[in-house]
Amino acid sequence: MPVVSKVRVLVADDDPGSRRIMQLDLTKWGYEVRTASDGLEAVQVLESPEAPNLAILDWMMPGIDGIDIVRKVRQAAHEVPSYLILLTSRINKEDLVQGLEAGADDFLRKPYDRGELRARLNVGARVVELQRRLSERVREAQAALSRVKQLSGLLPICSYCKKIRKDGSYWEQLESYISEHSEAHFSHGICPGCYDKVVRTMFGDSDQKTTI
Numbered sequence: 257m258p259v260v261s262k263v264r265v266l267v268a269d270d271d272p273g274s275r276r277i278m279q280l281d282l283t284k285w286g287y288e289v290r291t292a293s294d295g296l297e298a299v300q301v302l303e304s305p306e307a308p309n310l311a312i313l314d315w316m317m318p319g320i321d322g323i324d325i326v327r328k329v330r331q332a333a334h335e336v337p338s339y340l341i342l343l344t345s346r347i348n349k350e351d352l353v354q355g356l357e358a359g360a361d362d363f364l365r366k367p368y369d370r371g372e373l374r375a376r377l378n379v380g381a382r383v384v385e386l387q388r389r390l391s392e393r394v395r396e397a398q399a400a401l402s403r404v405k406q407l408s409g410l411l412p413i414c415s416y417c418k419k420i421r422k423d424g425s426y427w428e429q430l431e432s433y434i435s436e437h438s439e440a441h442f443s444h445g446i447c448p449g450c451y452d453k454v455v456r457t458m459f460g461d462s463d464q465k466t467t468i
Contacts (some may be wrong), residue, residue, distance in 0.1 A: 263381045264288045264308035268298035268325070269343065270317045278312065278373075285374060295320025302329045307338055309384045310377060312364065315344035315355075323358050330359035336387045339380035343368065 265287045269275040275291055282289045290308055292298035296319040302311060311329075313322035320328070322342050329338065342355050345366045352363060361383070362376055411433075412421040419427040431442045446454075 262286070262288050263310060263384070264290065264306075265377070266290050266292060266298065266301050266308040266311040266313075266338075268292040268295070268301075268311065268317065268322070269314040270294055271314075274314075278368075281370060281373065282377070285377075287377070294318045295322070295325050298325050299328055302338055303332055307334065309336075310339045310341070310380045312341045312343055314366075315342050315346060323355055323360070326355070326358045326360050335391050336384065339384050341376060341380065 263286075265282055267275055267278050267282065267289060268291070269278070270293055272293070275293070279289045279291055287310075288308075290301055292301055295317045298311070298313060298317070299320060301307065302325070313325050315322040322344070326340050326342070329340065339361045340359065341362045341364050342360045343364050343366055344351070344355075346352075347365065355363060361380065364373060364376060413419070413430070414421075414427065418430050420430055420433040421427050422433070434440050435442065
């Protein structure tokens with residue numbers, strides 16, 4: 257299955273040979289790859305404004321190990337969090353539980369199988385894309401809500417003049433009240449009934465055709 261074009265991936269491994277081999281594989285599959293040779297460098301990359309979408313982190317690294325990198329990254333607030341895969345030779349259940357509780361999204365066993373690596377990265381790329389789309393929808397919804405003021409509840413309105421009663425028994429024109437409590441704007445015209453009732457009576461315009 258093809259990956260999303262130019263998904264960014266961080267490969268963090270203190271072994272130069274392993275790091276280079278994985279970089280070549282990922283580049284061949286269409287990923288944009290960054291590398292880190294230790295935990296401190298990996299944290300700097302993942303906390304930068306242009307943090308990669310995916311990260312493959314060797315569990316055992318100098319400076320900060322992979323699981324502590326996961327913890328640090330999860331403590332930071334990111335609109336679309338990176339998908340974090342721990343690369344490890346550890347296979348016991350306790351270690352896997354520890355990694356998941358720290359915030360890892362997936363595991364890859366060392367030495368890795370290329371087919372498995374590609375499949376797990378494809379899963380991560382799909383998850384990141386879904387998170388990105390969800391984040392966009394949330395931003396759109398928040399922007400829409402910030403532009404809209406909603407009228408709710410019961411509005412006391414005069415049956416004759418149609419004014420709205422505000423706090424303190426103050427009565428206000430309907431259009432003024434709605435303009436104050438919403439984003440609506442009014443354009444004024446004359447309906448046929450009022451034209452016949454008011455305008456023609458006031459100005460003696462009975463011989464002219466009714467207009468709206």
